[in-house]
Amino acid sequence: QKEVEQNSGPLSVPEGAIASLNCTYSDRGSQSFFWYRQYSGKSPELIMFIYSNGDKEDGRFTAQLNKASQYVSLLIRDSQPSDSATYLCAVGGQGAQKLVFGQGTRLTINP
C-alpha cells in the first residue's frame, strides 16, 4: 500500500470552475500536510500547508484536512489556465522531517 495516494489524472477542468484535488495517506501519526505545485520541467513550489482538521483558505486555494478519514484535499476556485500543472500532496510525520509525496495529479484548465 502506498503511503500517500493521489489520482494521477489527468484532471480537466474548464476555466472559471472549481478544481478539486484529493489525497489519502496511510500513517495515522502524520502531523503536517502540504500541497506543492510543479510545472513541467520545473521544481515543486509550496502552495499551502495545513496542520489542523478543517479548512484553510489562501486566496483562490482552500486546503481541507480530515485526519479521521486520513484525507486531505485542495480546492482551486476560479481556475485559470496558469493553474495547469501537477499538484503534489506531501505528508510529514513526527520527528525528523521526512515528507512523503504522492505521485501527483496532473491538472489541465481548459480555456
Next chain:
Amino acid sequence: DTAVSQTPKYLVTQMGNDKSIKCEQNLGHDTMYWYKQDSKKFLKIMFSYNNKELIINETVPNRFSPKSPDKAHLNLHINSLELGDSAVYFCASSQDQGAGNTIYFGEGSWLTVV
C-alpha cells in the same frame, strides 16, 4: 539570488561513470535534502542532513554518497552510474528538521545515463 541552487542542471553521462551534483542554499537553513524524481514524477527522499549530520538515509544504494562540508552545502556523488539512475535530482532545504517545516526545492538536476 536563488535560494537553493544546484549544478549542473543537465548531465548526460555513460554507464559506469562517476558524477557529482553540487547544492548550496543561502537561506540560513539547518537542514538539507536530496530527493529523486523518476519518470513517473514520483518524488522520493534519498538523504537528509541537519547541521552537516546525516539524519535520513532512505535505502539508497551505497553508490550514492552525500557530503555536507557545511550546513549550507550538500553535494551528491554517484559512483558507477546505471541506466536506472536516470532521473531528476532535487536538492532542498528547510529551517530545521522539525516536522511541519516548509521544504524549499532547488531547480533540479536532470541526469541521463546512456
